Amino acid sequence: MRLLCALGLFLALLHVTSCLLIGAFNNQCFGDRKSQDNVVMNIIKEIVLRYDIILIQEVRCNHNLSVPNRLLALVNEGSPQFKGIVSEPLPLGSTISHRERYLFLYRYQKVSVTDSFQYTDTVFSRPPSVVKFSSTQTVGKEFVLISIHTQPTNAVVELRALVDVVKRAETKWLNKNIMVLGDFNAGSNYVPMYTRPTIPLFNTTVFQWLIANNVDTTVSRSGNAYDRIVVTTDMYNGMNPRSADKFDFKNAYGLTQAQTEAVSDHFPVEVQIL
Numbered sequence: 001m002r003l004l005c006a007l008g009l010f011l012a013l014l015h016v017t018s019c020l021l022i023g024a025f026n027n028q029c030f031g032d033r034k035s036q037d038n039v040v041m042n043i044i045k046e047i048v049l050r051y052d053i054i055l056i057q058e059v060r061c062n063h064n065l066s067v068p069n070r071l072l073a074l075v076n077e078g079s080p081q082f083k084g085i086v087s088e089p090l091p092l093g094s095t096i097s098h099r100e101r102y103l104f105l106y107r108y109q110k111v112s113v114t115d116s117f118q119y120t121d122t123v124f125s126r127p128p129s130v131v132k133f134s135s136t137q138t139v140g141k142e143f144v145l146i147s148i149h150t151q152p153t154n155a156v157v158e159l160r161a162l163v164d165v166v167k168r169a170e171t172k173w174l175n176k177n178i179m180v181l182g183d184f185n186a187g188s189n190y191v192p193m194y195t196r197p198t199i200p201l202f203n204t205t206v207f208q209w210l211i212a213n214n215v216d217t218t219v220s221r222s223g224n225a226y227d228r229i230v231v232t233t234d235m236y237n238g239m240n241p242r243s244a245d246k247f248d249f250k251n252a253y254g255l256t257q258a259q260t261e262a263v264s265d266h267f268p269v270e271v272q273i274l
Contacts, residue, residue, distance in 0.1 A: 019240070020052040020110065020135060023247065024181040024227060025268035026149065031060035031098075035067045041074055043263050047249055048075050048082070051270070052110050053133065056103040057149045057182055059086070068103050075105070083108045087129035087147070088118050102129040102147040102182075111135045114142065115173065123161045125151035128180075130169050135273075143177040143235060143273070144169045148184060155185040156195045163200035166232070176234040183266065187224025188213075201230055208236040210244035211269050217246045219257075219265050227269045243272035 025047065027034075034040055048054055048071070061067045068086050075082050082105050089099035106113070116131040129147045146165055150158040166178055180201070185191065196202045202209075210229040211217070217227040229244060246267040250260040 020273040021050065021243075021270060022145070022179070022181070022229075022273060023047075023051040023054040023268045023270040024057070024147075024183075024229065025054060026057045026183040026227060026264060026266040028058055028264040028266065029060060030056065030058050031067060035070045037262070039259075040262050041071070043249065043253065043255070043259075044071065045074050046253065047247070047263075047268060048105055050247065051105075053104060053106040053145070054268070055145065055147050055181055056105065057100070057147070059101045059103045060098055061089075061101060068101075071103075072105070081107050081109065083113075085113055085116060085131060090126040092118075092120060092122075092127060100126055100149070102126075102149070104129075104131055104145065104147070106133065117172070119165050119168070121161060121164070124148075124158050125154060128162070128165050130165065132169075132173055132175065141177065141238065142173075142175055143179065143238075144173065144175055146178065146180040148180060148182040150183065150185045150190075152185045152190045155190040156199065159184060159186070159191065159199045159201055176232050177238065178232045179235055179271075180230045181228070181269070183226055184228040184230075185226050186228050187222070187226050189224065190226075205233075207232060208241070210241055210271050211246070215246055215269075217267050217269055219250065219260050219267065227266055229269055229271050238274055240272040240274055243270070245270065 059067055068084055072084050085104045087102040111133045114132050114134045118129055119127045126149045132144050134142045170176055201207055208231050213225050215225045216223050217225055246269050248267055
């Protein structure tokens with residue numbers, strides 16, 4: 001019996017390590033002040049270490065990369081394993097002082113970045129950053145991740161425009177393995193149900209929504225699934241949709257509500273690629 005249990009555990013671990021766990025985390029107001037808080041940064045570090053690729057939103061830095069660099073140095077302490085790719089400050093061309101960036105962190109022994117581009121359509125408050133990855137963990141498969149953090153009051157318009165970003169990535173790289181992830185603000189107050197038939201991303205013959213409407217992704221328990229992961233049907237065929245969920249780091253790490261809110265007002269969302 002012990003031998004069978006040990007064999008089962010080995011096979012389970014083998015399966016897990018042959019997959020990629022991808023996450024998206026709106027790390028609320030992630031600027032210099034938060035990145036210099038050791039307690040908060042160590043929690044963020046543990047969250048990052050959970051993933052093979054993680055998109056971090058609300059990274060606040062303009063002309064320097066102090067915040068991404070601090071986080072990379074922290075997660076690579078002792079055993080370097082992550083690299084990062086960061087977007088331009090957004091909104092593009094703006095002079096406001098609190099512009100945000102998208103930051104992808106990835107385990108470079110498992111995946112590599114083969115190309116990327118910054119979308120520039122001004123319909124978006126924070127135009128998507130588009131990155132193509134190649135992975136030895138998924139039989140050399142290439143796939144595309146599109147980041148998004150919509151403006152809440154303009155979420156419907158921006159979600160409608162996301163299909164154009166997907167088409168551009170498909171055309172540029174002749175690749176239909178595409179995932180859109182981030183803070184869609186896709187709760188009922190910003191994206192009411194009656195608007196969804198007007199949003200091409202909700203066409204279920206082309207796209208699959210992996211985070212259900214009843215998954216509350218907020219720390220405050222607002223009841224809203226703001227953060228989402230949406231994939232093309234081609235991408236869907238190579239993943240484990242049952243693994244899609246939020247990561248409740250409050251319960252996982254035994255944090256108080258105050259400790260959790262010091263990290264973010266959102267939980268990460270995640271999914272596993274086979």
